[in-house]
Amino acid sequence: MKLKDTTALNTLKAQSLALLENRRVTNPITTPDAQGKPRHIMVCGGTGCHASDSPEIAKHLKEELDQRGLSDQVEVLQTGCFGFCEKGPILEIHPDNVLYVDVSTMDVVDIVEEHFIQGKRLERLLYIDPDTEKRFASDLPFYHNQLRIALRNCSYIAPEEIREYIAADGYQALAKVLFKMTPSSVIEEIKKSGLRGRGGGGFPTGVKWELTGQGEAKQRYIICNADEGDPGAFMDRSILEGDPHSVLEAMLIAGSAIGAAHGFIYIRAEYPLAIHRLQIAINQAREYGLLGEGILGSDFCFDVEIKYGAGAFVCGEETALIHSIEGARGEPSVKPPFPAQQGLWGKPTCVNNVETFANIPPIILRGAEWFSSIGTEKSKGTKVFALAGKVNNVGLVEVPMGTTLRQIIFDIGGGIKHHKIFKAAQTGGPSGGCIPTKYLDTPIDYESLISIGSMMGSGGLIVMDDSDCMVNIAKFFLEFTVDESCGRCTACRVGTKRLHEILTKITEGKGTLDDLDSLEKLSKIIKDTSLCGLGQSAPNPILSTLEYFRDEYLAHIVDKSCPAGVCKSLLKYKITDKCKGCTLCTKHCPANCITGSVKEPHIIDEDRCLKCGACMEKCRFGAIIRH
């Protein structure tokens, strides 16, 4: 069914509105058919919940509802990510406005019985705030300080149904762009909004569009960069899984503004669910005439093709990505020429990140002024962070720019796991740095993060507590860059390897104070002489930890100890006088280095100790300590 014009789109929207009528309505729970319309169970189908068997839960729910004869009154739908991954699998019931957390297939019978037959809330599946022990059915503290623009439809609509997207104002921005705006006014609007690239660099999106649209060219291309390689970031994946049409719509808008007829989505092959939903979305958009020729009756033609990445972090860099789409090794090339001048197959190409695209339709519909009223002076709008690590509420969080780390980690994230002490937050992935406690109240935007030695990156935010060794974290990131350096520039190829070697030396207790100078000197050289962002930012994890956690490096080098108790070579195990001589530890020691007679305190031979910790785990009296 091709949509011939805007009227057809609006008619379809009017018809589809019923699909969403039940949602986001605050309504006290009454009887099953209170409204005479089917109620909706939205089962989270995001990555985390999907991995915890949410499709099984959905299947069981359908079967149970069927058996109880309720299948015409209650519909089960799979959505995109709710963001609250910590408590997954999650499901929400509309219009009752009830959110159940930590659901398993075993709970299905109870949900149907109590919620739908008896008409009362299943108290044990409600979220309980660990501090106040208050139960929440809706309006969870996790969502309080959030503003969802890029994630607006994730968890709200069923991503595999284009009519739901259309009912939620989908493709209205496209219609506005095609019939009420000129390409230059679209670009002007995006420029005015202050939207900057969400992939890491923070380049103004409108300027990028303007540059790509300039000059004479027979062909131009739009590329959506969905090669989310930053370990610990999964917002692009969640947007593609939860709201794929918003990205397609934004690519169409970009295409019409720039004068491109062809788009590519470059996505990691490791994201099968995102690819699956994206393919469904593309097929549906083609079926409704929203991709292809003469879109909505205009003379605009545009089509989109999916290209798979093959596991190379450097392909997130736009020139490397373009080479990869061309079927070559994903090595970056010198800029200029910029892709906006000579990109894919030598033609002007605009490369934007998934999250950047997801912001476009709301900007067009609600206007640049609205968007630029959110955020800080230089960074407008919101940013999605993948909050993970030692924090209570792991998940996807979207907050206005300028929100502080403290608000994100403590108010939204619920603080540090197991009441431990906050030590650092890592942003920007392997290109970023570790931010210490003293900057917890810094409002976050592109500039402020750079000024404190980190960067926005794609939005990974890893929280660390006092049991994380910062030298080891720096080593972890360097291991990553050594693996992922494409090998083109010597400084990056050889330099990162040398940095990694020095860090390994330090974590093994063999470091010297000269090593710290070598780290700093080498880091600066690599930053100055690498071609692309990967090399230029690879030393950041070292430089920031050296600046803020120098005493930890010194402890490793001078005292030969690891304050966090992580670096194995520096650990020492000792048996205290709490030992009852039960001999359990001697039986479990793989090195046979514990000696002592029954009922007498035992001793560990430190020279032969492998530092595996097996004795400490097995001891029933807490007599073995690590220091």
Next chain:
Amino acid sequence: MYNNPLIKDPYQQLDDYIDGLPYKKENLITILHHAQELFGYLPDKVQWHIAQKLDIPSAKVYGVVSFYSFFTMKPRGQHVANVCMGTACFVRGSEKLQQEIESQLGIKTGQTTEDQLFSLDSVRCIGACGLAPVMTVDGKVHGRLDNAEDVKQALAKYRPETMREA
């Protein structure tokens, strides 16, 4: 396994696939993805075949195959286990998890067990940070693997004896 007359020769399948593509050389990576699906891995012979078919130097094919970590030139076990080495999993103990799996399977990361049942690899963030530390086996995510018993149970699901029972 390809002697079965009902199964089409994989080289023929690959050729058919390539013939159906509008662009050939530009789709090298797509073709390699498809070839790896058909053969399970990309040995020299397959790379050579693709180079001939596309009329490009086999060095170029090798260059691409060796560049991307998704492609493998060694045969894989029946089940491929990947330990997530993303930062979120790392700070929640993925190094320990990796060692535990290595010791339970008796192989190192990057190797395949002697009975060809498991291959072990690592992967960078699969986006299931809420379940950290995680491992995937054949794409299925197993999360919150905090101790040896959790790992044992997750791996057992893929052993033929338990699969038969199931």
